[in-house]
Amino acid sequence: MKNIYQEGLDKNAANYAPLTPLTFLARSAYVYPERCAVIHGQRRYTWRETFERSRRLASALAAHGVGLGDTVAAMLNNTPEMVECHFGVPATGAVLNTLNTRLDAETIAFMLDHGEARVLITDREYSPTVKKALAALQRTILVVDVDDPEYNGPGGRLGTIEYESFIAAGSPDFPWGGPADEWDAISLNYTSGTTGNPKGVVYHHRGAYLNSMSNIVSWGMPPHSVYLWTLPMFHCNGWCFVWTMAANAGTNVCLRRVDPKLIFEAIRAHGVTHYCGAPIVHSLMANAPAELREGITHKVSGLIAAAPPPAAVIEAMAGIGVDLTHVYGLTETYGPAAVCAKHGHWTSLPLAEQVELNGRQGVRYHAQEAITVLDPATMEPVPWDRETMGEIMFRGNLVMKGYLKNPKASAESFAGGWYHTGDLAVMHPDGYVKIKDRSKDVIISGGENISSIEVEDVLYKHPAVIAAAVVATPDPTWGEVPCAFLELRDGASASEPEIIDFCRQHMARFKIPKRVVFCTLPKTSTGKIQKYVLREQAKSAAAIE
Secondary structure, eight states: OOOTTTTTOOOOTTTOOOOOTHHHHHHHHHHSTTSEEEEETTEEEEHHHHHHHHHHHHHHHHHTTOOTTOEEEEEOOSSHHHHHHHHHTGGGTOEEEEOOTTSOHHHHHHHHHHTTEEEEEEEGGGHHHHHHHHHHSSSOOEEEEEOOTTOOSSOOOOSSEEHHHHHHTSOTTOOOOOOSSTTSEEEEEEOOOTTSSOOEEEEEHHHHHHHHHHHHHHHTOOTTOEEEOOSOTTTHHHHTHHHHHHHHTOEEEOOSSOOHHHHHHHHHHHTOOEEEEOHHHHHHHHTSOGGGGTTOOSOEEEEEOSSOOOHHHHHHHHHTTEEEEEEEEEGGGTEEEEEOOOOGGGGGSOHHHHHHHHTSOBEEOTTEEEEEEEOTTTOOBOOSSSOOOEEEEEEETTSOSEETTOHHHHHHHTGGGSEEEEEEEEEOTTSOEEEEEEGGGOEEETTEEEOHHHHHHHHHTSTTEEEEEEEEEEETTTEEEEEEEEEEOTTOOOOHHHHHHHHHTTSOGGGSOSEEEESOOOBOTTSOBOHHHHHHHHHHHHHHO
16 A cells, blocks of 8 residues: 555656766766876876766777676776776676786686676786686687886787777767666676685675765765775775775875885875775785885875784784774675774773774674674574674675676575675674684684684784784694694794794683794785685695694
């Protein structure tokens, strides 16, 4: 039965438009046409120019038959071309598939095939990998080469046209509009694929719009912020910050690679106010020589995510004057969908307590409906007692459409009306979530559950340790025991007995690593330590012994 508010009050062109982040670019170009939008080496583009270049890209793609439901892949660094792809590709109705530049040719070929890419826009730095990937495809696609002046290394062109020539043929007056339905796909992001082929995570325009705005509100970004691209734009579409910066009418400062020297130079030169990154990025900054940080007197805000931040990293960043905010999310949640929202009285607490509070995964983002910790068997909430573990689950607009061509995996991940993250956590009495471990990373030793993160937090406190990862290794008596892989600071030294003795002073005996390996830890392009690689190494070593 209809109520009085349903009669004659329908959607129409005057009162409804599908949500899309494409509107942010058009607005900034209209309101702030001459403000600097993108800085990359010697190149500078205003918001008017960025809008024009994005429209030319859309026009050129459309001229090659790209349209609704097609896929355009991008194998690019953090460059102006990647910014433009985030607007120009979806403006045609197509879906942008940003590729991880560290992947091998076989995986890239799988993604191009699975996503049915019609066009590939690729930086010449990756031509050796891309050439092999293209050779593995059973079809021909249009390849557009990006020849970035900031890159002076090896690599040739693979396509029939270079990016600048390609967009020059497009029209700056290409009609700019959003999708007919905000549920339409805007981007395709593949998971790491550590347990098989990667899964294709599909984002919609509505979620991209809302998370772009949530980044501003949940982080408290002022208008015209200056954002440094230490986070790869290919990773969850740069946590949606490409679209966020258009909404903010701020400035994108591009970096091809993460290097502490380049980071601090950019902060000084351009007055960078904000940046994002995994714990390893912040650790590199915190441990950089003091002279690199000289001359930076303004406030710099950083988002930390991608892995639970060690307490030592949070404390170190506070020591050099960077205001860190911890966010949490996954590829399936558009990047960050939860934030450790700060309270004013926390600043009056001892530093150790501040670090503990700020190290939690926190509460839902403004545009997310809910984050909670449930017993995955009963789907009942766990007590807010800091101890009872369950699985973190999300629901709301900041959850993917689903996995491309994989209804079974989609249904499993959405079971019970929640998105299942696979992360194990507890609820604190104030309703904040705290991760204890990934379900696959929990070490079960003699029937006792050991959190690898808890052991890692202790290891990070050792003065010689710059990075730590703890995984299970088989043990004939206990089933499995902790094995620690450690990366040491430059010039520092430590021995296995020394590390074990250090752990003995800070944790229960059954949690102490039984084996310590010193090495350079394998990491993803976003700074996550690849524990699956270490698990295999630990198993192999145990088998030999």
